[in-house]
């Protein structure tokens with residue numbers, strides 16, 4: 247992608263299916279003006295800004311990692327392959343004679359703010375900057391916080407010292423607070439997007455940022471290889487209904503999700519899932535009750551936030567929340583220590599299964615890890631995995647899907663990919679059983695029809711993905727596999 251298209255976002259297609267409203271809790275938010283069917287496009291948008299994350303330095307044209315800079319403006323990172331970046335931006339920077347470029351180059355986190363200021367400087371793009379300024383920043387909550395002080399040192403002071411402001415038309419409004427405001431606006435409103443190497447970057451989409459959060463969102467967000475965002479309905483949306491996006495990983499428990507949302511977006515989530523101690527019956531944060539489990543009554547402990555404990559829904563047995571959280575933190579570290587080791591992960595899984603609900607998020611996390619390692623064994627043509635490898639993969643995919651179906655109603659990429667892994671493992675497994683003469687032709691056909699049904703469900707969910715995405719490419723392979731299955735069945 248080049249930076250020119252990045253700045254042409256205002257001309258993108260806006261489907262006239264929503265209106266922007268405002269209330270006390272959500273601030274501005276997006277409401278459907280008509281009934282939206284599953285998969286219906288709500289918004290297509292180009293970002294106004296793409297910025298590197300985690301202190302990485304990326305070419306401003308192709309976003310690959312680089313250490314070199316543009317030979318004209320001598321500021322913006324530009325890789326050896328890219329000849330130029332956004333022309334007005336480069337010309338403006340080149341014209342700043344006497345600018346202390348060292349300060350900017352030394353503190354590379356300044357680039358995103360410099361680019362923001364240049365969006366305002368350019369009369370063709372300043373309207374997008376104006377829209378961006380209307381967004382929520384929570385600047386007062388951030389004042390003098392750790393992040394504030396970090397940005398003060400790494401962004402605000404270097405920009406001020408470089409003398410950058412004096413070259414801008416609106417120099418008089420640039421002060422420490424204004425630069426902190428821009429940093430806050432990016433943090434609260436940017437989306438995590440993928441760099442060419444798969445690492446995270448930040449993308450600023452002014453329209454899409456208007457969507458409020460819900461832990462069970464009614465949209466899917468997809469970003470293609472030219473960073474164009476597509477938002478489509480994951481389930482039917484009625485006129486007047488709020489259109490929502492989930493800002494965080496759905497495979498976390500309420501305590502973790504709320505903590506992350508509070509620390510990064512400065513609000514307390516009160517969605518249906520967060521307010522339900524069973525998390526929509528998924529029990530993704532529940533524990534086994536050591537008092538009544540295994541007896542006639544099998545209870546689960548769910549968190550009672552107000553009481554600061556976990557309480558059994560059947561026998562009312564209690565555990566202090568801090569004790570539970572310490573245990574979860576400890577087990578999380580153990581999981582990280584044994585990444586990539588199937589046997590160790592299986593051991594941890596048995597240990598977790600004695601304490602946590604079978605759909606607890608840590609159990610799901612370990613199961614996902616094991617399933618993905620087993621899938622690599624199955625896909626590796628140099629290995630001949632035995633029947634237990636297939637059986638275990640199928641079992642794991644099925645139990646992961648049970649959780650996903652509860653917390654991700656409607657269309658979901660995660661569900662589609664898990665369904666695909668299940669279907670292809672099922673098909674390969676049954677073919678192997680047939681080869682080994684464990685099952686006959688009739689049984690094989692029956693089983694392949696089952697895999698075909700699962701694969702069809704998966705493909706149906708990925709059909710709405712934009713063309714230039716990994717998921718669209720995956721759909722292509724899935725369609726091939728679907729054809730093979732149909733031929734085999736015939």
Ligand SMILES: C[S@@+](CC[C@H](N)C(=O)[O-])C[C@H]1O[C@@H](n2cnc3c(N)ncnc32)[C@H](O)[C@@H]1O
Pocket residue numbers: 271272273274275380381382384434435455456457458459460511512513514515516
């Ligand atoms: C990406 S912005 C969304 C647009 C924002 N309301 C605006 O007016 O610019 C994220 C901010 O919106 C608010 N917000 C979004 N979802 C919310 C929710 N479910 N509950 C409360 N506040 C929410 C929070 O202030 C959050 O920091």
